Amino acid sequence: MSDPTVLLDRADGVATITLNRPDKLNSFTVEMHAALAEALAAVAADETVRCTLMTGAGRGFCAGQDLNDRAVAPGETMPDIAESIEARYNPMIRAVRDLRMPVICAVNGVAAGAGANLAFACDIVLAARSASFIQAFCKIGLVPDSGGTWTLPRLVGPARAAGLMMLGDKVPAEQAAQWGMIWRVVDDEALMDEARGLARHLATQPTTGLALIKQALAASATNTLDEQLDLERDLQRRAGATDDYAEGVRAFLAKRPPAFTGR
Known part of the structure; x- marks a missing residue:
């Protein structure tokens, strides 16, 4: 039997999802999409999980689509890529964005195409110093997908997003951090220790409040100021009714560390 294409580990309130096709730079196949969808669904259904950490096995995070998985013989009809996007890529991004907890991405090498846009769909991105990000779609005549045309302009602005998507230049991790594409660059050998430490920290924090921050x-991105003010009011009402808010206030007044439960 072949190794599983996605690994899921749960411990101390943290779910770690590892893309596991290291010999192919963790590029997506139909099989790996199905395995990742199953892992994300399991995390979403597990009330003990309060933070998710996503990374890749081997020397890369994810090189996007495995083009061999779509290859056809000369003269055969090319596959309808839109069907793949509708059935697999769009649900993947929605599942990541909809998780009711912080999602950390530890980019341990190249993140190209849909792999880069999967990373950008996460809440906090750490990258190894040797990592890089590439909008590789233009190299084969395609349009960025997996939310890239929505996420990247909001991270770096429309001018840089257009250049990155139309030229397909590689962005080293340090430049990605300078441009606001990611949260932090970490030395390669320290990446996973720092990512796991951050995930364990977030797993002890007020999970519902963090989920509401994600929602806000x-x-x-699309609300007017008035709409956003009203949303903040409504979300604050929900946050203020949680056990964690009550515990946070008690701890502050007692000058002790809070013991959040995520409720």
Whole structure:
């Protein structure tokens, strides 16, 4: 039997999802999509999980689509890529964005095409110093997908997004951090220790409140100021009714560390 294409480990409130086709730079196949969808669904259904960490096995995070998985013989009809996007890529991005907890991405090497846009769909991205990000779609005549045309302009602005998508230049991790594409660059050998430490920290924090922060940030991209003010009011009402808010206030007044439960 072949190795599983996606690994899922759960411990201390953290779910670690590892893309596991290292010999192919963790590029996507139909099989790996199915395995990742199953892992994301399992995490979403597990109330003990309070943070998700996503990374890749081997020397790369994810090189996007495995083109061999779409290859056809000369003269045969090319596959309808839109069907793949509708059936697999769009649900993947929606599942990551909809997780009711922080999602950390530890980019341990190249993140290309849909692999880069999967990373950008996460809440906090750490990258190894040797990592890089590439919008590789233009190299084969395609349009960026997996939310890239929505996410990247909001991270780096329309001018840089257009250049990255039309030229397909490689962006080293340090430049990605300078441009606001990611949260932080970490030395290669320290990447996973720092990512796991951050995930364990977030797993002890007020999970519902963090989920509401995610909701507010997502809505801010299209809301007017008045709409966003109303949303903040409504989300604050929900946050203020949680056990974690009550515990946070008690801990502050007692001058002790809070013991959040995620409820």
